[in-house]
Structures are given as C-alpha cells and as structure tokens.
Amino acid sequence: MHPYRxxxxxxxxxxxxxxxxxxxxxxxxxxDHGGLLFIDLRDxxxxxxxxxxxxxxxxxxxxxxxVESVITVTGEVxxxxxxxxxxxxxxxxxxxxxxNLEVQSTADVLPLQVAGHEHYSDExxxxxxxxxxxxxxxxxxxxxxxxxxxxxxxxxxxxxxxxLQTPILTAxxxxxxxxxxxxSRLHHxxxxxxxxxxxxxxxxxxxxxxxxxxxxxxxFRDEASRADRSPGEFYQLDFEMAFATQDEIFAVMxxxxxxxxxxxxxxxxxxxxxxxxxxxxxxxKEYGSDKPDLRNPLRLTDVTDIFSGSGFGLFAxxxxxxxxxxxxxxxxxxxxxxxxxxKLNAWARENGGSGxxxxxxxxxxxQGPIAKNLESxxxxxxxxxxxxxxxxxxxxxxxKGLEAVKFSGTALTHxxxxxxxxxxxxxxxxxxxxxxxxxxxxxxxxxxFSHNPFSMPQGGLEALNTQDPLDILAYQYDLVCNGIExxxxxxxxxxxxxxxxxxxxxxxxxxxxxxxxxxMLNAFRYGAPPHGxxxxxxxxxxxxxxxxxxxxxxxxxPLNQQGEDLxxxxxxxxxxxxxxELSLTITAKPSPKQTTPKT
Numbered sequence: 001m002h003p004y005r006x007x008x009x010x011x012x013x014x015x016x017x018x019x020x021x022x023x024x025x026x027x028x029x030x031x032d033h034g035g036l037l038f039i040d041l042r043d044x045x046x047x048x049x050x051x052x053x054x055x056x057x058x059x060x061x062x063x064x065x066x067v068e069s070v071i072t073v074t075g076e077v078x079x080x081x082x083x084x085x086x087x088x089x090x091x092x093x094x095x096x097x098x099x100n101l102e103v104q105s106t107a108d109v110l111p112l113q114v115a116g117h118e119h120y121s122d123e124x125x126x127x128x129x130x131x132x133x134x135x136x137x138x139x140x141x142x143x144x145x146x147x148x149x150x151x152x153x154x155x156x157x158x159x160x161x162x163x164l165q166t167p168i169l170t171a172x173x174x175x176x177x178x179x180x181x182x183x184s185r186l187h188h189x190x191x192x193x194x195x196x197x198x199x200x201x202x203x204x205x206x207x208x209x210x211x212x213x214x215x216x217x218x219x220f221r222d223e224a225s226r227a228d229r230s231p232g233e234f235y236q237l238d239f240e241m242a243f244a245t246q247d248e249i250f251a252v253m254x255x256x257x258x259x260x261x262x263x264x265x266x267x268x269x270x271x272x273x274x275x276x277x278x279x280x281x282x283x284x285k286e287y288g289s290d291k292p293d294l295r296n297p298l299r300l301t302d303v304t305d306i307f308s309g310s311g312f313g314l315f316a317x318x319x320x321x322x323x324x325x326x327x328x329x330x331x332x333x334x335x336x337x338x339x340x341x342x343k344l345n346a347w348a349r350e351n352g353g354s355g356x357x358x359x360x361x362x363x364x365x366x367q368g369p370i371a372k373n374l375e376s377x378x379x380x381x382x383x384x385x386x387x388x389x390x391x392x393x394x395x396x397x398x399x400k401g402l403e404a405v406k407f408s409g410t411a412l413t414h415x416x417x418x419x420x421x422x423x424x425x426x427x428x429x430x431x432x433x434x435x436x437x438x439x440x441x442x443x444x445x446x447x448x449f450s451h452n453p454f455s456m457p458q459g460g461l462e463a464l465n466t467q468d469p470l471d472i473l474a475y476q477y478d479l480v481c482n483g484i485e486x487x488x489x490x491x492x493x494x495x496x497x498x499x500x501x502x503x504x505x506x507x508x509x510x511x512x513x514x515x516x517x518x519x520m521l522n523a524f525r526y527g528a529p530p531h532g533x534x535x536x537x538x539x540x541x542x543x544x545x546x547x548x549x550x551x552x553x554x555x556x557x558p559l560n561q562q563g564e565d566l567x568x569x570x571x572x573x574x575x576x577x578x579x580x581e582l583s584l585t586i587t588a589k590p591s592p593k594q595t596t597p598k599t
Contacts, residue, residue, distance in 0.1 A: 004072055010046025012077055014093050021096060022074040023048055024104070026134065027067050029115050037062055040115075041073060041096075044139070049086075049095040050075070058101045068107035068114060068134070074100040122552070127566040129557055141554045145542045148264055149216055152237050152538070155256045161212040161239060166201035168194060168218070171516070178222035180232075183582040194220035197535060199454060200520045202240040203492055206531040207523045214239035216538060222563075227550050228484055228540055231563040236487075240533035246475060246491055249532050250274070250431060253479060253487065257536065261427045261481075264545045271429040275479075279434040288326070288409020290435075293483030294428035296416045300408055303327045303396075306382050312373045315357075315398055323400035326408040327386055328415055334360045334391040344395065347414060353397060353407050360393040370396070413483070427481055427544065434458070435476040438469040438505065449506050451476045454520075455490035456532075457502060464501045479536060481544060489534025496524045 004024040012021060025043035032038075035054035039062065040047050050073050052062050065071065075098040086092030111127075112120045114134045125132040132138055153163065172179045172193040179193040195201075197219050205213045217238040225231040237256075241249060254273035261270045276294065283292050286299045304325045307315035315325050333340070341358055348356040359366045359379065366379040374382075386394055395415060397408040416422050437457045439450035447469050455474040457463050463472050475491035493499050499521060503513045513521060542554040552558040559565055579586065 001074075008045040009041055009043040009048045010090055012048055012091050012094050012096070014079060016077045017079045017094060019077050020074065020099075021077050022072065023050075023096060024072040025070070026114075027065060027069050027071060027107075029067060030062075030065075032063075039073075039098075041071070042134075044143075046091065047089060048091045049080075049089075050098050051095050052098045052101075056098065058098055061101060061103070062098075065103065066107045066109065068110055068131070069103065070105040070107075072102040072104060073098050122560065123566060126552075126558065126560050129567050133556070138553065141542070141546045141548065142556055144264065144546055145538075145554055145556075148260060148542055148545065149538060151260050151263055152216070152256065155259055156214045156237070156239065159212070159252060159255065161214040162210060163215050164205060164210065164213050165215060166195070166198040166205075166217065170195050170201070173200060173516070180220045180222050183584055185582055188583050196221050197236070198238050199452070200517065202238060202533060203454065203494075203520060203531065204523055206240055206242045206492075207494075207526070207528045211242045212239070213533075217535070225559075225561040225563070228543065230539060230551050230555055230558055231561065232559050235538040236535040237538060238533070238535040240531055242529040242531045244530075244532055246433075246477065246532065249489065249491075249534060250277075250477075253534055253536065254429075257429065257479070257481075257486075257541075260541070261545065265427060267425070269426040271427065276430040278430055278432050280432055280436065281434070283432050284405050284409075288405050288407070288412055289483075290432050290478065291480050291483050291485050292430060292432070293413065293422070293480075294430055295423035295426055295482055296413060297421055297423075298329060298412055298416050300412055301327045301329075301386055303382060303385065306378050306385075307374070310378055311375055312370055315370075315396070318398045318400070321400065323398060324404065325396055325398045327382070328395040328397070328408070328412050329386045329388060330358075330393040330395055330415055330419060331389075332391050333393045333419065334362060344415065344418065348397075348411065351407070351410060351414075352403075353411065354399070356411060357396045357398075358393055361388050361390055363390050429479065429481050432478040432480055433476075434473045435478075436470065437472040437474040437476075437502070440470065446507060447505055452488065452490050453503065453506065454492050454499075456493045456498070461495070461498050461501060464498065464505060469505050475532070477534075479534065484540055484544065486540055487534045487536035489532065491530070491532035494524055494528040494530055496521055499524065 001022055004022070006022045009023055009025050023041055025041045028040040028042035028047055030037065030039055037052040037059060039050040039052070041050050052058050073096060075096045077094050078097055080093055080095055110131065112124055112131055114131065133142065157163070169182060169192040173196060177196055179196065182192040182194065184190045184192060198215070198217050202213055215238050217236055218233055219236055220233050223229070223231065239252070241252070251273065254275055258270055258272055278292060280290055283290050285302065288300055302324060304319045307325045308319040310316050319325060345355045348354070357370050359368050359371045359382070361367070361383060365376065366374070366383070371379055382394065388394060395411065397404065397411050399407065436450045437455065438447050440446070441448045451474060455476045458473045458475060459467065477489055478485050479487035493502060500510050500513055504510070539551050539555060543551050546554050548554055557565070557567065564570065
C-alpha cells in the first residue's frame with residue numbers, strides 16, 4: 001500500500017464499502033459526538049469523513065490535534081446510515097473508520113480559519129496567503145485559473161501558434177508605465193528593465209520568420225493598484241501574427257475568447273463572432289468611455305445644440321464656452337420620489353461633477369428646475385430626440401474636455417445600475433478601434449503617443465508628413481468585455497522610415513530611436529513582414545469568469561495595494577556589501593516640499 005494514500009479525499013463511493021483505504025490531508029474540522037470523534041479530512045480534491053470510535057486507541061492522539069494538522073489515516077470504508085448521509089458531498093454516503101492514524105505535521109493556533117466563511121482583512125489574508133489559499137473559494141479560483149490557461153494554450157496551438165519564451169531581462173521601453181529596473185553587476189552604472197510587455201521581442205520573432213507566436217507572458221509595470229489591476233506584475237496571452245490583417249487578428253481572438261468564456265462561463269450568454277466594433281470617437285460619444293459596457297442599454301446623446309442660446313443660462317454658457325451637454329435617458333422614473341433625484345445629484349457632486357440636472361416628462365410636458373427655464377419647444381425637441389415617453393426622465397452632464405466626457409460615462413453606468421438595467425449573466429465583448437496615434441501631454445503640452453508607440457499609423461508615412469498629429473489615427477484596437485479592458489493590440493509598424501518619423505513627432509530624434517530601439521530598427525532593415533497582434537490579460541479573464549470584484553482573488557501570491565509582499569517581506573533593504581557590489585548608494589528621499597537642485 002502507498003505510504004500516503006490509496007485514494008484522494010473525493011474519490012471514495014458506496015462501491016468501495018468493505019475495502020481498506022488510506023487517505024492523507026488536512027484536518028478540516030473535528031466534532032466530538034459523545035463517544036465518536038468525527039474528522040473531516042480535506043485534500044485538494046474534496047473531503048471525506050473519518051470516524052474514530054471512543055474505544056479506539058487512536059482517540060487520545062486525535063483529540064490532541066488542532067485543525068489544519070496534516071495526517072494519514074488508514075481504515076475501512078463503511079456505508080453511512082441513511083439519516084446521516086450528506087448529499088452536498090460526493091463522499092457523503094460513506095465514511096472511513098480509522099484503524100491507523102499517522103501525524104505528518106501538527107498545526108499551531110491558526111491566524112485565520114480555513115473552514116467557514118468568516119471575513120478577514122486583506123492584510124491578514126496576504127500575510128498568511130498559504131493558509132488563505134486553503135479556503136475553498138480562493139483555492140477554487142486558482143484551480144480555475146490553471147484550467148483557463150490550459151484551455152488558452154490548447155486553443156492557440158490548435159490555431160497553428162507556436163509557444164516561445166521571450167527574455168525577462170531587457171532594455172527600458174516606453175510602454176506607458178514605469179519600468180522595474182535591475183542594476184547590472186558586470187556593467188557599471190547600467191540597468192536592465194523587466195519587460196512591461198514582450199512587445200519588441202515578439203515583433204522580432206516575426207522578423208525572424210516565425211509566423212504565429214504566443215506565450216502566457218509575465219509583464220512588469222511599476223504602477224498603482226486598482227480592483228482590476230495588480231501592482232507590479234501580471235500575465236497576458238501574448239500573441240503575434242505575420243502577414244495578417246486586422247480582421248484576421250480579430251478572428252483569432254473571437255475564436256479563442258468566445259470559446260474560453262463559453263467553456264468556463266457557467267451557462268452565461270457569451271458574445272459570438274464577430275464582436276461589435278466601435279470606433280474610439282463613437283465610444284466616447286455614446287458611452288463616455290473607451291471601455292464601453294454593452295450590457296448597459298443606455299446611451300449618451302449630445303444635446304449641446306438644444307441648450308445653446310437657451311433660457312437655461314448655466315448650460316447656455318457652457319455651450320458658448322465650447323463645452324458639451326450630454327443627456328442620459330432614464331426610462332420609467334417619473335414617479336420616483338424627489339429623494340431619488342437628490343441622491344443622484346449628491347452622488348455626482350461626490351464624484352467630481354457639478355451635479356446631475358434632470359427633466360421628468362408627464363402628460364403635461366417637461367417638469368423640474370431645468371424645464372422651468374428651458375423653452376417648451378426645446379424641451380419637446382429634447383423629448384423627441386431621445387424618444388422619451390410619459391413617465392421617463394433625462395439626466396444631464398455638462399462640461400468641457402476629456403474629464404467631462406469621462407464623467408458622463410461614469411454617470412451613464414451609475415444611473416443604469418441604480419435602475420437595475422445592466423444585463424445579467426452575460427459576457428458582452430466588443431472591439432474599440434481607430435485610436436488616435438498621438439495625444440497632447442496634459443503636463444508638458446507636448447505631443448506624445450496615446451497608445452502603443454510601435455503601431456502603424458493609418459495612412460502610413462504620408463499621414464505622418466502631411467496631417468496634424470492629433471488627427472492621425474492608428475491601427476490600434478482594444479478588446480473590452482463588460483466594461484473591462486481585456487486586451488490592447490495593433491497592426492505594427494514594420495518600416496524603418498515610418499518608425500523614425502513616428503517617434504520624431506513624439507519628440508525622439510533619430511539618434512534616440514537608434515539608441516533605444518536599435519535592435520528592432522536594425523531588424524526592420526533586413527526584411528520585415530507586415531504583422532500585428534494583441535495580448536488579452538489572463539488575470540482579468542479569470543477575474544471575470546470567477547465573478548470576483550478584485551483581481552487579487554485570482555492570483556496565487558498577490559502584492560497588496562502598496563506593492564508589498566507581506567508574506568515574504570518584499571521589497572526589503574539590501575546589505576551594504578551587495579549595494580557596493582552593484583555600485584549603488586541609497587540617498588534620503590526628499591520631502592514633497594524639497595526640490596532637487598540642477599547639476
């Protein structure tokens with residue numbers, strides 16, 4: 001007999017009654033029922049009930065063990081009495097009567113319990129993550145993650161992609177976030193960077209003649225934590241295709257992701273190919289966001305013209321100053337109490353807006369403070385444009401610039417949630433396309449890349465040479481699911497002259513490009529195929545499929561919101577000898593009021 005197990009803890013059934021079995025696992029719980037000691041023994045697969053009679057010589061040993069101690073139990077499989085069967089367990093019709101018990105490891109008093117559903121602080125859970133991971137829900141999430149990654153690999157391989165591994169130690173690249181830097185011991189004063197993405201290497205793989213590449217790639221970015229973003233590191237399904245059009249890249253992702261979400265979506269409805277395509281400009285106009293949630297039936301409508309020169313002075317002044325007034329329809333809310341509208345107005349003020357004005361429609365026309373000051377013909381034009389009926393209402397956001405647009409999108413989502421209009425049990429995918437190639441940096445006022453700097457501009461070199469940079473669109477696209485960005489991608493620039501000009505517009509000289517991206521620039525001079533790709537985030541996929549609100553719940557050993565590993569004590573100081581070896585000196589961090597003098 002195997003020294004630890006003949007079966008896993010989920011394997012025994014009524015057909016095993018009368019046989020001898022050996023199980024190993026953790027003591028999940030103990031119950032003393034007046035002469036009988038019951039132990040729920042747990043391993044990764046499930047639970048089996050172990051029984052120790054009062055007359056057993058094992059009783060004293062078992063009584064001294066705390067929950068989460070690791071034991072090996074050998075005994076006879078017997079049928080439970082019908083009244084004691086547990087239909088919620090696959091093994092609920094049998095139990096193991098212990099004949100031998102070997103203690104593999106004893107457990108101290110636990111900082112958090114594994115059994116039950118108690119809520120613990122994030123700090124405690126992350127400090128003792130190895131215990132937290134024993135809990136059923138968290139453990140199930142990690143197993144789900146493994147199954148999803150296996151499915152992604154299989155699907156990509158079936159489509160003719162080959163899995164390649166790109167370097168972890170590389171050079172810094174402008175991917176939109178701060179790099180993690182690694183000092184070089186052998187090259188004084190120089191640093192490696194951990195890759196924000198395998199961007200350049202996967203493009204070089206295309207130049208090297210690999211037609212379809214993919215990997216489950218680790219990426220490293222020194223950026224703040226969010227509910228849908230883990231600080232420090234994340235994983236993505238990174239892929240690239242040579243001689244591929246944007247439509248062909250979309251088809252691959254639609255095939256793979258609709259398949260994975262159908263496989264693991266627990267019966268939820270999943271968008272099927274082709275996914276809806278929404279140009280970036282329309283996404284901002286109708287959703288107030290470049291991450292539109294197609295589960296929301298509400299859309300924004302620009303009604304600036306209706307208020308321009310109107311009797312409602314506030315909106316008229318905003319329109320005259322170049323701002324926009326956006327309307328959000330709210331069906332069947334006209335009979336809601338005043339407190340409903342006041343609550344929404346207070347929410348708007350708490351979230352950076354000046355408020356949420358509104359008009360309700362009754363059989364006599366528009367009602368409310370705005371309607372009192374807006375000409376009746378304008379109110380009727382508004383009602384007809386938004387196709388509003390008696391009992392409906394409309395809310396308004398007003399302002400100027402991108403921040404006002406984003407707030408209108410936030411309000412659109414919030415109102416839909418308040419009205420319980422967000423579609424349930426569905427995964428709605430869409431592509432956001434035609435992103436601007438450049439944007440103006442709000443801090444410096446200079447032209448900068450708005451997305452991936454290695455993208456092909458629409459119109460190629462001619463567009464770069466003849467158009468206003470802020471008018472140039474790129475072959476860039478995002479894949480969005482339920483309002484969460486899963487992936488960014490692009491048709492890449494594979495021409496040296498286009499690459500040099502594109503970076504020149506963003507403030508990089510040709511020498512800068514050669515110094516920072518010389519490897520890829522030189523490769524393009526020796527024959528590069530047209531190519532493109534994308535990289536959906538694995539963590540976010542699992543978060544959606546596990547129905548978890550926070551991405552930490554689907555990562556094995558996540559950092560906390562401050563980017564700290566409380567379990568391993570990272571980041572940590574380094575011994576002076578190591579710093580000297582790396583030619584590094586730690587200086588005091590200046591206070592926020594101090595300025596560093598120029599040298």
